[in-house]
Amino acid sequence: MQKRIVVYRPLPEDLLAELKRDFHVEDFGHLDDLDDPAFRAALSEAHGLLGAGQKITAEILDAAPQLETISSVSVGVDAYPVEELTRRDIQLCHTPDVLTETTADTGFLLIMATARRAMELADLIRRGDWQASIGEAHYGSDVHGKTLGMVGMGRIGAAIARRGALGFGMRILYSNASPKPALEEELGARRRELDELLAEADFVCVTVPLSAETERLIGQRELGLMRDSAILINIARGKVVDETALIEALNAGRIRAAGLDVFEREPLPADSPLSHMANVVALPHIGSATHETRHAMARRAVDNLRLALSGERPISPFNDPARLPA
Numbered sequence: 286m287q288k289r290i291v292v293y294r295p296l297p298e299d300l301l302a303e304l305k306r307d308f309h310v311e312d313f314g315h316l317d318d319l320d321d322p323a324f325r326a327a328l329s330e331a332h333g334l335l336g337a338g339q340k341i342t343a344e345i346l347d348a349a350p351q352l353e354t355i356s357s358v359s360v361g362v363d364a365y366p367v368e369e370l371t372r373r374d375i376q377l378c379h380t381p382d383v384l385t386e387t388t389a390d391t392g393f394l395l396i397m398a399t400a401r402r403a404m405e406l407a408d409l410i411r412r413g414d415w416q417a418s419i420g421e422a423h424y425g426s427d428v429h430g431k432t433l434g435m436v437g438m439g440r441i442g443a444a445i446a447r448r449g450a451l452g453f454g455m456r457i458l459y460s461n462a463s464p465k466p467a468l469e470e471e472l473g474a475r476r477r478e479l480d481e482l483l484a485e486a487d488f489v490c491v492t493v494p495l496s497a498e499t500e501r502l503i504g505q506r507e508l509g510l511m512r513d514s515a516i517l518i519n520i521a522r523g524k525v526v527d528e529t530a531l532i533e534a535l536n537a538g539r540i541r542a543a544g545l546d547v548f549e550r551e552p553l554p555a556d557s558p559l560s561h562m563a564n565v566v567a568l569p570h571i572g573s574a575t576h577e578t579r580h581a582m583a584r585r586a587v588d589n590l591r592l593a594l595s596g597e598r599p600i601s602p603f604n605d606p607a608r609l610p611a
């Protein structure tokens with residue numbers, strides 16, 4: 286009997302066809318509502334689930350009694366109840382590595398765009414307001430030679446730090462649960478307590494995964510420690526930063542600008558001040574969104590799922606249900 290897979294995020298045609306050769310696939314394309322009755326019916330018989338972005342709850346797992354594996358088309362796993370999955374002996378897989386460099390590019394895009402006020406000044410041209418050579422009121426600030434403070438120094442954090450140190454001659458500080466001696470050696474990076482990093486950095490770049498420990502890690506107090514000339518970049522998850530406190534800090538000039546690819550609520554509500562503040566560059570969660578990388582992520586998710594459902598070790602498992610303590 287073929288195992289059954291439910292897909293709730295669009296997959297490239299070639300990968301969908303590949304999955305269909307080995308499995309019974311029910312493809313829901315882009316599914317916004319996981320309460321959809323047809324999805325729930327499919328879940329009741331599913332052995333594998335492939336998707337991303339949607340919150341998977343214990344209640345959804347109850348509706349999927351045969352489920353063996355969830356393969357997420359993402360590196361972040363904050364949408365999944367990881368302990369609950371492990372307790373139920375369900376394998377969770379994700380897509381690290383293949384998106385590291387693209388997401389680091391996005392981080393650097395935000396560093397450059399905020400520092401040099403690229404969107405604000407490009408808008409000036411769009412409005413037809415470039416009437417004379419620009420003056421001090423429109424100057425940005427340098428990126429090269431400045432201090433880049435990485436909040437989190439995982440794969441993506443390291444890739445941004447590498448761009449900063451090797452491409453732009455930046456001094457790198459980082460706060461991370463564990464020291465990174467190899468990166469200290471390679472990039473001259475220095476580990477700091479978060480408070481010290483916030484006080485010293487010209488750019489504070491958040492790359493930590495969202496967890497109970499990191500939710501609202503950057504709040505009013507932390508923003509208050511930053512220099513008034515500093516710029517905050519968030520490419521991790523919106524909830525790592527207290528958005529209300531951020532808006533206040535930006536409005537009060539307590540920090541210079543923010544470059545944001547992620548928000549507390551996504552899509553960002555149109556009436557959010559962040560959507561139109563001059564000192565904010567807001568992107569619609571495009572961290573990994575290139576043709577090449579999204580295909581590579583889907584490829585990895587399909588491979589993970591196929592391996593796990595065939596009883597083999599997936600390429601990038603997130604949890605380890607087999608090693609569950611009794």
Ligand code: 8YV
Pocket residue numbers: 337338358359360361362384570572573574
């Ligand atoms: C995607 C991401 O947007 O991988 C992640 O964790 O945040 C992004 O690459 C994600 O797949 C959400 O759909």
